[in-house]
Amino acid sequence: MAGRFSEYSEKVLAYFKNPRNVGVIKDAGGEGFIGDPTRGVTMELYLKIDEGIILDARFKASGCGATIAATSLITELIKGKTPEEALFITEKDISDALDLSERKQYVAELGRELIEAAVNDYRSKKT
Amino acid sequence: MAGRFSEYSEKVLAYFKNPRNVGVIKDAGGEGFIGDPTRGVTMELYLKIDEGIILDARFKASGCGATIAATSLITELIKGKTPEEALFITEKDISDALDLSERKQYVAELGRELIEAAVNDYRSKKT
Amino acid sequence: MERVYLDYAATTPVRHEVFEAMKPYLNEAFGNPSTLYSYGEEARDAMEEARRDVAALVNSTSGDIVFTSGGTEANNLAIKGAALALQGTGNHVITSAVEHHSVLGPCHSLERQGFEITYLPVDCYGRVDPDDVKKAIKGKTVLITIMHANNEVGTIQPLAHIAKIARENNVYFHTDAIQSQGHIHVNVEELDVDLLSMSAHKIYGPKGIGALYVRKDVKVTPLLDGGEQEGSYRAGTENMPGIVGFGTAARLIKNETGADAARLSKLRDYLIARLHDSIPDIYLNGHPSDRLPGNVNISIDFVEGDSVCLDLDLEGICAATGSACTTSSIEPSHVLLAMGRNKELAHGSLRLSMGKWTKKDELDRVAEALPGIVYRLREISPLYK
Amino acid sequence: MERVYLDYAATTPVRHEVFEAMKPYLNEAFGNPSTLYSYGEEARDAMEEARRDVAALVNSTSGDIVFTSGGTEANNLAIKGAALALQGTGNHVITSAVEHHSVLGPCHSLERQGFEITYLPVDCYGRVDPDDVKKAIKGKTVLITIMHANNEVGTIQPLAHIAKIARENNVYFHTDAIQSQGHIHVNVEELDVDLLSMSAHKIYGPKGIGALYVRKDVKVTPLLDGGEQEGSYRAGTENMPGIVGFGTAARLIKNETGADAARLSKLRDYLIARLHDSIPDIYLNGHPSDRLPGNVNISIDFVEGDSVCLDLDLEGICAATGSACTTSSIEPSHVLLAMGRNKELAHGSLRLSMGKWTKKDELDRVAEALPGIVYRLREISPLYK
Ligand SMILES: Cc1ncc(COP(=O)(O)O)c(C=O)c1O
């Protein structure tokens, strides 16, 4: 029975307490789904893209505090970027922005994959 | 590095502090030697016997506190007895008189053997 | 804001009387019970008194109590120690799927050494079926280890029944009684166990001290070799303050067990009812009545237990989840999975465990805070449509 | 009559600062470092601070320190843990004849499991010859374990030299530094050891807590399986008060080591000289200069050490002998026998070990009391003619 919350930074806690951009976007230009409810981590990312710019981003997430925080952070990071620029966001960017502990690195990794999935979805829809 | 003195009863301590009848008797009527200096226990008992009565008893001992106490006690127990009566002193008599702890029972056993050795020596000298 | 502590099953505060009893051994009375007359004698007397008090809590005699560094060591010593001692006669051990890690760990370690382990299933309440125990026994079975009460869901096992089977088949029987000791009636004679594990920090004693009851003539190979302390079952300079603290904690709780259990069972049922009334899609885990007095465990659908605990914590309420964070995911509780909960529900577990100082108004605070937290997290969750 | 405590090598009093540091963990701050945010965080921070302090005492980093229940567990974990981890590559262990029981015990236990153990001889001062270590190494040697300073006679081993041989031969090197830590300079880098055992109650910390330094990437199979505490090297709820007490004790002694050692060496040599002057037929055991600052160990001819200690005790002086009472005799010290003392002299050993609060006038009391005691016991002794 372990929570191990003490590894959560103030930044994680801030996003966890007040997650920005919760929600879904109907008919989103790009959608990403990552994770597995049976493994306790699920992330969903919805992008509204117009003229090659991510105008809006929304998320849903379930999992540990870091998972929720990271998904919310991502919506902020990518807004205003082009999908191509969004792909330049690294695992380290996410990890640094949230001060993730070593054992929570996988959350940043999943976050990176989430962006990729949403951008790929956008690309496949476009063509 | 263990002393384990807390197993010593008040009675052992009393005999250890003020051992009665320390010494040797020259040309003793009966002498007993028990133990082994390499095993940390040595007991010597000297009897002065006249007309079949143990008139005097002296001891020397080296070993733990219980060893010294038991050997001294034995000199008291047997004084005034005949050698035959002395043989009736049991391991339990010695152990009870000193409140010996379980792990010190071997001292009473050696004490019993010591009496036997001295009486046997007396008998062999007599014949 | 006063903190509300509802994680007594993880660890309990140290009682003031326990601290007071320990104090001399952290100050002037520093003797080593294995040495010296004047200093050592006091320490030895205090140690033997503590041993009697710990023995009395489970109705054993002090000669059968081996002090250890905690519950984990007691379980390791019992399981590995008995298995190794009996290695010549067999290499099969029976346990259950819902044991604590400190039982499963030693079993895995024995497996690596060539032992065969049977992990018995449990029913939906977490109970082992004694018939399954009977069927699992083979000629080479040397040990059965089944816990008394489960640390996550509080379910109490039909121990006496299992012990009877063990006895009939001449197999050692060990139980991990770390959650039950002091909280419900525990009696080594009535349960007829050969080995029973205890831990002080679950009964208002200090951390880092526990005990193993070893029935006379039961063979256990020591884990810690060295000096002749603890009847040569366990070498090492004795943790005097810990031992004295454990003894005091055991003595005090012994007479309070009945009254505490009655009070806490009521509070428990009150909290369960309130949560059921105010939160949809939650499920009680564990047996509805045959459970530890202070244990409430629910699965909250659509959310992850870790996030619920974090939110509660931010509101000043300490609770626990069965989910364990690893470096690549969150592992759902093995106990809930064994009870047949699906993984999603196993992920959403929340344990609220109460103790001696739990007040009704603290439970009211939880009952008021939790619905909002669950609502909030479900709004964020993609699983909740 | 004030008691004179000269058994610091057995155990030390707890420093007041240590007690004060532990107090919160025996009262309100009862968190479990593995759980919970608010309560657990404080506990975790305190634990990691203690780990840094313990690490610093031997110049290691906190990531390499595993807390155990004491020195005995640290030795068991190091020796059995490393041997089992390397079982695939070899089954030979080298140790010395003068190790503490908590090293010899695990070695015997490994022997029963099919390991081969070489017990190296020592010279008349109790020192291992590094050349003997070199000669003893075989292809299947997996571990060398040689203590830093001996607990009975205080002799310091040529560790760096032995470590070099171990390193050259790619063999793990463990040292039991329980008597040296804090009392003389100990540095895992200078000594170049892979594993090093520590214990708190020898440096004015509490009993029941110790540590094992494990160099990065050194493989050790856990003794206690279960939860993931201590980097999975050692399961079990952490002994928080003990850990915090150990940390404080380590931090305090670190800066005092040099001055204490200088003061105690002088006192030691003063006492040795006075005893030599006033008692005939006594012999210093151990190395005359390469020995622990606080250790005096003499063999007194014609008497048994146990009786000398008892007499000293009756005069309010606590000391120790290397003789161990068993249920059928007194066993002479294995250390003194290994050093070539005959059994009679090995039986007459007396250890007077000093510490932080030892005053010169206490030694004077011993120097005044002991001649009379020896005289008295020799008068009783049949060995003294
Ligand atoms: C059922 C059970 N067994 C074993 C343990 C381990 O005991 P300890 O924490 O004293 O190592 C615990 C608690 O952590 C427990 O709840």
Ligand SMILES: Cc1ncc(COP(=O)(O)O)c(C=O)c1O
């Ligand atoms: C050299 C040595 N090793 C090991 C130990 C055992 O340590 P502990 O008493 O913490 O179990 C001791 C002291 O008892 C010792 O002096």
